[in-house]
Amino acid sequence: MAIFVPDLPDSLRGDAPAQEHAPWAAHPLQSRGRRHAEPEAPTRGMFQRDRDRIVHSSAFRRLVYKTQVFLNHEGDLFRTRLTHSLEVAQLGRSIARALGLDEDLVEAIALAHDLGHTPFGHAGQDALNACMADYGGFEHNMQSLRVVDVLELRYPEFDGLNLCFEAREGILKHCSARNARWLEQREPGGVGQRFLQGTQPSLEAQLCNLADEIAYNAHDIDDGLRSGLLTWEQVLTVPLVARHHASVQRDHPQLTGRRLLYETIRRMLSEQVYDVMRATRAALAQHRPQHVDEVRQCPPLVGFSADMRAESLQLKQLLLHALYRHPQVMQTMGVAQQVVRELFAIYLQQPGEMKPDFAARTDTERAVADYIAGMTDRFALREHARLTGQQVLM
Numbered sequence: 001m002a003i004f005v006p007d008l009p010d011s012l013r014g015d016a017p018a019q020e021h022a023p024w025a026a027h028p029l030q031s032r033g034r035r036h037a038e039p040e041a042p043t044r045g046m047f048q049r050d051r052d053r054i055v056h057s058s059a060f061r062r063l064v065y066k067t068q069v070f071l072n073h074e075g076d077l078f079r080t081r082l083t084h085s086l087e088v089a090q091l092g093r094s095i096a097r098a099l100g101l102d103e104d105l106v107e108a109i110a111l112a113h114d115l116g117h118t119p120f121g122h123a124g125q126d127a128l129n130a131c132m133a134d135y136g137g138f139e140h141n142m143q144s145l146r147v148v149d150v151l152e153l154r155y156p157e158f159d160g161l162n163l164c165f166e167a168r169e170g171i172l173k174h175c176s177a178r179n180a181r182w183l184e185q186r187e188p189g190g191v192g193q194r195f196l197q198g199t200q201p202s203l204e205a206q207l208c209n210l211a212d213e214i215a216y217n218a219h220d221i222d223d224g225l226r227s228g229l230l231t232w233e234q235v236l237t238v239p240l241v242a243r244h245h246a247s248v249q250r251d252h253p254q255l256t257g258r259r260l261l262y263e264t265i266r267r268m269l270s271e272q273v274y275d276v277m278r279a280t281r282a283a284l285a286q287h288r289p290q291h292v293d294e295v296r297q298c299p300p301l302v303g304f305s306a307d308m309r310a311e312s313l314q315l316k317q318l319l320l321h322a323l324y325r326h327p328q329v330m331q332t333m334g335v336a337q338q339v340v341r342e343l344f345a346i347y348l349q350q351p352g353e354m355k356p357d358f359a360a361r362t363d364t365e366r367a368v369a370d371y372i373a374g375m376t377d378r379f380a381l382r383e384h385a386r387l388t389g390q391q392v393l394m
Contacts, residue, residue: 020100021102022100023289023291024203025102026105026166027102028045028046028102030292031046034164034165035149038157047102047105050104050164050167051107051111053161054108054161055111057147059151059152060111060112062374062375063114063115063117064080064082064376065080065377066080066081066114066119066377067119067124067377078223078227081114084219086111088212091273092106092107096204096207099203099280099281101203101207105204106211108170109204109208112167113141113208114140115144115148116140116141116373117140117373118340118372118375119372119377120377121333124336124337124380125138127341128373131345139179141171141173142172142175145172146370148163148167149163151370151374165190168191169201169205170204173201173209177195177196180193180195202292202296210303214272217315220319221261224319224322224323229322229328238318239311239314241315244271248260248263248264272304276303276304279303280301280302283301335392339381343380343384344368344369351364353387
């Protein structure tokens with residue numbers, strides 16, 4: 001797709017140098033373009049404009065009231081989908097700069113990667129997927145793509161945000177074969193193709209996937225300890241944490257409480273970030289891609305070293321068993337799933353209870369899924385109380 005770049009008046013030309021791109025990086029001037037042709041902005045590159053559109057979207061604002069692990073009302077300092085996305089963007093940009101990748105594209109993908117998440121975190125997603133089992137299922141990555149392609153209604157000429165191919169490719173980090181075939185039928189050679197051919201996305205997309213993992217592992221330790229559901233004794237069974245905890249105590253024996261925790265996590269994050277940089281540089285040196293399209297034909301290139309991957313997996317296993325499956329979390333999420341299931345059943349029988357744009361659609365089941373997926377935690381609870389007369393305790 002041709003890219004329109006208007007002449008820029010001298011009064012608008014900034015003195016800041018353009019970002020240096022490595023040969024293997026995605027470049028805004030070499031983008032595969034947008035699904036709907038439109039003139040580009042005179043002072044912003046294509047990926048920067050994508051990032052800006054995401055930040056101004058309604059779906060992005062709703063992330064502040066969507067669960068990461070703990071429900072929004074359980075504490076003011078626990079992470080939400082919004083703060084998680086910001087942390088992923090920060091980690092992603094830091095690593096991208098060191099590797100010569102496009103920072104704006106990394107930030108756009110990071111800020112948009114959870115736009116399709118349901119209220120109540122993975123529990124809400126699992127409940128909605130079960131409700132949609134006979135109607136195509138529900139995948140939050142596909143839903144994030146639906147948000148930016150279809151559901152955001154902001155522009156007169158098209159639905160969605162009309163993001164670049166490269167941003168959309170990164171947002172769809174996982175996809176079932178069935179959904180990939182569905183996408184390929186509607187957009188031949190588009191974002192579904194790589195899942196059918198077994199190729200890779202851009203390095204920027206690969207980086208966001210890993211930055212997501214690094215971010216939630218670190219902040220779930222913080223939130224888990226703050227909540228009291230995790231103990232230091234449990235966390236220190238993980239060598240990655242124990243090593244840095246010991247080094248902090250050695251360097252700062254007076255530290256206790258939050259300062260000790262924060263410095264431990266800071267050092268743990270730093271080691272992981274530098275490990276990704278070293279491991280990725282080694283992979284790039286081995287495979288020597290000279291263009292983003294050559295990256296797509298290589299095996300995954302952004303990743304941890306083998307040792308760090310093993311340590312990260314140990315941390316993930318600890319969080320899975322000690323935090324995500326903690327009886328208190330499981331009880332809360334069980335109630336959340338009940339809320340989603342009952343909302344789905346009511347809207348399916350009474351579509352008029354939804355907002356007019358959704359009630360008027362003829363694909364009722366998918367409209368209900370879109371409507372529920374777009375809810376914040378507190379709106380879902382208010383709707384459930386309005387429609388059932390029940391105040392659930394969470």
